[in-house]
Amino acid sequence: MKIAVCPGSFDPVTNGHLDIIARSSKMFDKVIVAVLRNSSKNSLFTIEERVELLKSTCAQYENVEVDSFSGLLIDFLKLKEANFIVKGLRAVSDFEYEMQMALMNSKLAPEIETIFLMTSNKYSFISSSLIKEVIKLGGDISGLVPAQAEEELIKRFNIGG
Amino acid sequence: MKIAVCPGSFDPVTNGHLDIIARSSKMFDKVIVAVLRNSSKNSLFTIEERVELLKSTCAQYENVEVDSFSGLLIDFLKLKEANFIVKGLRAVSDFEYEMQMALMNSKLAPEIETIFLMTSNKYSFISSSLIKEVIKLGGDISGLVPAQAEEELIKRFNIGG
Amino acid sequence: MKIAVCPGSFDPVTNGHLDIIARSSKMFDKVIVAVLRNSSKNSLFTIEERVELLKSTCAQYENVEVDSFSGLLIDFLKLKEANFIVKGLRAVSDFEYEMQMALMNSKLAPEIETIFLMTSNKYSFISSSLIKEVIKLGGDISGLVPAQAEEELIKRFNIGG
Amino acid sequence: MKIAVCPGSFDPVTNGHLDIIARSSKMFDKVIVAVLRNSSKNSLFTIEERVELLKSTCAQYENVEVDSFSGLLIDFLKLKEANFIVKGLRAVSDFEYEMQMALMNSKLAPEIETIFLMTSNKYSFISSSLIKEVIKLGGDISGLVPAQAEEELIKRFNIGG
Amino acid sequence: MKIAVCPGSFDPVTNGHLDIIARSSKMFDKVIVAVLRNSSKNSLFTIEERVELLKSTCAQYENVEVDSFSGLLIDFLKLKEANFIVKGLRAVSDFEYEMQMALMNSKLAPEIETIFLMTSNKYSFISSSLIKEVIKLGGDISGLVPAQAEEELIKRFNIGG
Amino acid sequence: MKIAVCPGSFDPVTNGHLDIIARSSKMFDKVIVAVLRNSSKNSLFTIEERVELLKSTCAQYENVEVDSFSGLLIDFLKLKEANFIVKGLRAVSDFEYEMQMALMNSKLAPEIETIFLMTSNKYSFISSSLIKEVIKLGGDISGLVPAQAEEELIKRFNIGG
Numbered sequence: 001m002k003i004a005v006c007p008g009s010f011d012p013v014t015n016g017h018l019d020i021i022a023r024s025s026k027m028f029d030k031v032i033v034a035v036l037r038n039s040s041k042n043s044l045f046t047i048e049e050r051v052e053l054l055k056s057t058c059a060q061y062e063n064v065e066v067d068s069f070s071g072l073l074i075d076f077l078k079l080k081e082a083n084f085i086v087k088g089l090r091a092v093s094d095f096e097y098e099m100q101m102a103l104m105n106s107k108l109a110p111e112i113e114t115i116f117l118m119t120s121n122k123y124s125f126i127s128s129s130l131i132k133e134v135i136k137l138g139g140d141i142s143g144l145v146p147a148q149a150e151e152e153l154i155k156r157f158n159i160g161g
Numbered sequence: 162m163k164i165a166v167c168p169g170s171f172d173p174v175t176n177g178h179l180d181i182i183a184r185s186s187k188m189f190d191k192v193i194v195a196v197l198r199n200s201s202k203n204s205l206f207t208i209e210e211r212v213e214l215l216k217s218t219c220a221q222y223e224n225v226e227v228d229s230f231s232g233l234l235i236d237f238l239k240l241k242e243a244n245f246i247v248k249g250l251r252a253v254s255d256f257e258y259e260m261q262m263a264l265m266n267s268k269l270a271p272e273i274e275t276i277f278l279m280t281s282n283k284y285s286f287i288s289s290s291l292i293k294e295v296i297k298l299g300g301d302i303s304g305l306v307p308a309q310a311e312e313e314l315i316k317r318f319n320i321g322g
Numbered sequence: 323m324k325i326a327v328c329p330g331s332f333d334p335v336t337n338g339h340l341d342i343i344a345r346s347s348k349m350f351d352k353v354i355v356a357v358l359r360n361s362s363k364n365s366l367f368t369i370e371e372r373v374e375l376l377k378s379t380c381a382q383y384e385n386v387e388v389d390s391f392s393g394l395l396i397d398f399l400k401l402k403e404a405n406f407i408v409k410g411l412r413a414v415s416d417f418e419y420e421m422q423m424a425l426m427n428s429k430l431a432p433e434i435e436t437i438f439l440m441t442s443n444k445y446s447f448i449s450s451s452l453i454k455e456v457i458k459l460g461g462d463i464s465g466l467v468p469a470q471a472e473e474e475l476i477k478r479f480n481i482g483g
Numbered sequence: 484m485k486i487a488v489c490p491g492s493f494d495p496v497t498n499g500h501l502d503i504i505a506r507s508s509k510m511f512d513k514v515i516v517a518v519l520r521n522s523s524k525n526s527l528f529t530i531e532e533r534v535e536l537l538k539s540t541c542a543q544y545e546n547v548e549v550d551s552f553s554g555l556l557i558d559f560l561k562l563k564e565a566n567f568i569v570k571g572l573r574a575v576s577d578f579e580y581e582m583q584m585a586l587m588n589s590k591l592a593p594e595i596e597t598i599f600l601m602t603s604n605k606y607s608f609i610s611s612s613l614i615k616e617v618i619k620l621g622g623d624i625s626g627l628v629p630a631q632a633e634e635e636l637i638k639r640f641n642i643g644g
Numbered sequence: 645m646k647i648a649v650c651p652g653s654f655d656p657v658t659n660g661h662l663d664i665i666a667r668s669s670k671m672f673d674k675v676i677v678a679v680l681r682n683s684s685k686n687s688l689f690t691i692e693e694r695v696e697l698l699k700s701t702c703a704q705y706e707n708v709e710v711d712s713f714s715g716l717l718i719d720f721l722k723l724k725e726a727n728f729i730v731k732g733l734r735a736v737s738d739f740e741y742e743m744q745m746a747l748m749n750s751k752l753a754p755e756i757e758t759i760f761l762m763t764s765n766k767y768s769f770i771s772s773s774l775i776k777e778v779i780k781l782g783g784d785i786s787g788l789v790p791a792q793a794e795e796e797l798i799k800r801f802n803i804g805g
Numbered sequence: 806m807k808i809a810v811c812p813g814s815f816d817p818v819t820n821g822h823l824d825i826i827a828r829s830s831k832m833f834d835k836v837i838v839a840v841l842r843n844s845s846k847n848s849l850f851t852i853e854e855r856v857e858l859l860k861s862t863c864a865q866y867e868n869v870e871v872d873s874f875s876g877l878l879i880d881f882l883k884l885k886e887a888n889f890i891v892k893g894l895r896a897v898s899d900f901e902y903e904m905q906m907a908l909m910n911s912k913l914a915p916e917i918e919t920i921f922l923m924t925s926n927k928y929s930f931i932s933s934s935l936i937k938e939v940i941k942l943g944g945d946i947s948g949l950v951p952a953q954a955e956e957e958l959i960k961r962f963n964i965g966g
Contacts, residue, residue: 002510023596027485027567072781084510089599091257092414095578096735102601103769108783113506116572116599118585121443125264137233139269163349184435188324188406245349250438252740253897256417263440274345277411277438279424282926286747298716300752394942413579418896425930430944447586459555461591574901575736604765608908620877622913646832667918671807671889728832733921739900746923757828760894760921762907 004028004084007073010035010050011043012149016123020088025061037070057146074109085114090124165189165245168234171196171211172204173310177284181249186222198231218307235270246275251285325404326350329395332357332372333365334471338445342410347383359392379468396431407436412446487511487567490556493518493533494526495632499606503571508544520553540629557592568597573607648672648728651717654679654694655687656793660767664732667761669705681714701790718753729758734768809833809889812878815840815855816848817954821928825893830866842875862951879914890919895929
């Protein structure tokens with residue numbers, strides 16, 4: 001069985017993330033979307049909220065599971081008996097950072113392979129942090145995040161209340 | 162009437178900024194230099210000081226106004242009945258960030274256009290943060306910022322006092 | 323009067339070109355789309371055919387003219403009393419080439435300004451040469467070039483004949 | 484069954500290519516290495532020679548086949564009932580070109596997915612054209628291409644003869 | 645006498661740093677490895693610990709000295725009668741930042757030259773901060789940092805204790 | 806004795822080249838400017854003319870010699886007992902190409918070091934091919950190439966005749 005992990009902060013999940021997850025689900029027998037428990041990063045949603053949002057938006061994909069992890073990503077893959085990491089690439093700056101991480105992970109665990117998908121051009125300018133910045137200032141983010149995430153973001157920023 | 166906005170932190174204005182403002186003033190009927198009120202960013206000069214510095218250095222350009230804004234940039238443009246955002250590009254890293262912002266702004270307000278000017282090569286290595294770093298450590302920044310900004314920076318860091 | 327020139331090979335015009343031309347037409351009093359007469363480059367359409375295609379696709383924009391030029395671009399601008407060059411940017415590789423050209427043109431004619439627009443993300447992967455490659459091999463290019471250009475390309479490659 | 488195609492010129496196959504092929508063979512049920520029949524490109528080896536070299540160097544991977552194709556890559560995939568294209572990425576310039584091709588292929592055939600692997604850092608500076616340049620001038624390419632390719636290259640350039 | 649300075653944070657020294665230092669030592673009569681005293685940056689090792697680690701790992705190079713500095717790098721060079729700054733380049737993002745710094749230093753002190761070496765491809769993915777991240781999470785960093793640095797890192801994170 | 810080679814096509818020498826040569830001459834005991842005899846490239850000046858132009862423009866630097874070479878660059882260095890290759894970097898695209906060449910040369914001859922200097926920002930947009938394009942079309946290149954090269958270019962294109 002070929003199992004892949006899609007790691008990320010997902011604070012919150014965007015349509016760009018969902019696009020990568022959906023495409024991954026066609027390539028692998030099982031895809032585990034894995035939220036990184038990174039205490040140092042300032043987040044809007046808790047790990048549990050992010051996992052919940054992902055679960056409700058990924059429910060449509062039968063072979064997609066949602067989980068969270070701390071520690072080294074490759075240790076999480078070993079625990080899950082997964083051999084593939086899937087990442088989306090939007091821009092040159094992504095590329096260089098992700099190349100560094102892929103080479104380091106390949107040094108730490110040569111049997112694990114990182115594969116990259118190009119982000120669909122209609123989502124190329126979306127990131128969780130830009131989404132939060134825009135909605136905080138009152139911008140309209142419909143079409144950029146799943147409906148459930150939009151609803152939560154609107155609640156969180158008390159917009160239109 | 163064609164009105165453009167040059168947004169930025171301007172903490173403080175550099176000769177690179179002034180070059181972009183001067184060139185913009187030849188393209189548009191009115192140019193509004195707009196200082197972003199961004200509470201989260203650690204700044205050296207207050208918004209009011211930055212606006213004052215810009216006003217005194219831009220006084221030579223008849224069709225240039227200086228203002229400040231908070232909230233979404235596109236909302237400030239709508240308020241001012243402006244249709245154009247002008248940004249300078251120095252390097253590949255600028256390009257990718259600015260492309261993301263331009264695509265997001267075009268999604269939020271398709272009628273607003275972002276235009277880019279290449280920074281003059283003599284100013285390509287200048288940024289407000291590098292200027293502050295250099296003068297803090299005692300370096301000479303003459304020729305890199307307008308005279309008024311240099312004077313204020315010297316006062317601020319109590320150099321030669 | 324503010325006049326801009328959109329230079330290029332336009333062999334043939336794509337929807338990416340048209341997008342830049344349409345957006346330029348809102349910024350300037352007059353826009354001159356200028357086909358470069360470059361004898362050394364292997365082209366599919368003659369200069370005259372390219373000018374005709376541009377004329378028919380740009381007819382909808384009242385302030386857009388189509389012309390061709392040889393020699394230095396800045397000399398063509400002087401002849402036309404134009405002060406602005408407009409170029410679209412799709413990628414980092416575009417950016418570096420265009421920055422070099424903009425700096426050279428600014429050295430040759432400091433009064434002429436080059437301005438850049440980010441290509442709309444839905445056209446970011448289109449280029450005339452890729453379009454020709456795809457249609458030559460039998461691919462479907464509808465939606466990527468104007469209808470007139472598609473028709474001419476189909477004729478040229480004798481597709482479906 | 485998940486079938487992937489690794490397309491390329493392979494003039495000749497390098498250890499960088501082999502690394503990508505070997506890693507792909509672990510991800511898919513079948514991998515088809517496909518030599519592009521591109522008449523316009525000046526090549527050292529004929530298509531048949533390149534296919535032979537690939538066959539002998541890929542013989543160790545049970546689920547790897549070697550073939551050649553002309554026409555659109557996506558048409559070759561449809562013919563072979565393959566759904567995945569695999570490409571290696573070495574550098575930023577690769578990234579931008581490959582992103583353009585992936586977006587075009589996704590427009591032409593949305594059901595086909597392009598996936599990218601980062602070239603192993605020990606092969607990051609190798610390309611078929613640089614290999615040919617080096618051996619033509621008498622440089623030692625051992626360790627950079629498979630033994631069979633090295634042998635053929637030495638014969639071709641009559642080195643040591 | 646030709647004297648060069650290799651500046652950096654070295655928190656801690658990696659094999660990538662050592663590679664650049666060793667190669668610099670062959671080019672210059674004397675090489676001074678200079679640890680930046682940067683109070684604002686969150687560091688793992690104190691300046692004194694970093695200097696000690698560098699001294700013990702660089703002891704094998706006769707013409708290499710280790711020191712620390714605060715203030716402008718060019719002032720440290722003048723104090724040491726050094727004329728060259730040596731920096732390693734790993735990636736495009738390094739390149740742009742380093743070009744900015746080199747141009748600024750050349751404006752501040754035209755007689756001082758910055759020279760760049762390409763990081764060896766086997767160390768291209770290593771940085772002090774990634775090393776710290778990996779070991780903190782229990783990953784194996786042998787071969788990526790000198791033995792003394794590995795020992796100190798293991799002590800610091802109390803691994804295997 | 807530390808000897809460096811500055812290789813290139815120099816068709817013709819520009820002020821950007823001269824800047825790199827002058828700066829190299831301060832770093833090394835001897836600098837050999839080496840014109841590549843590359844039969845496949847379409848050139849304006851013969852090898853002999855290029856060597857002559859370089860000799861007359863470099864006469865002011867006592868420790869600079871001019872020569873030409875064919876074959877592998879590293880073999881030329883061995884012949885000349887040189888250990889260093891010096892290259893100028895202008896842009897990201899230069900960087901990636903030069904990194905590939907430096908890694909290949911380091912594989913072929915580990916004892917030879919390639920060092921990079923950032924092109925001075927006032928010459929960052931100059932290349933021999935752009936210079937030729939500009940003068941061919943009647944543009945003014947004064948200040949971009951040495952006086953002797955300008956004179957030869959003017960003769961060659963029969964300008965003002």
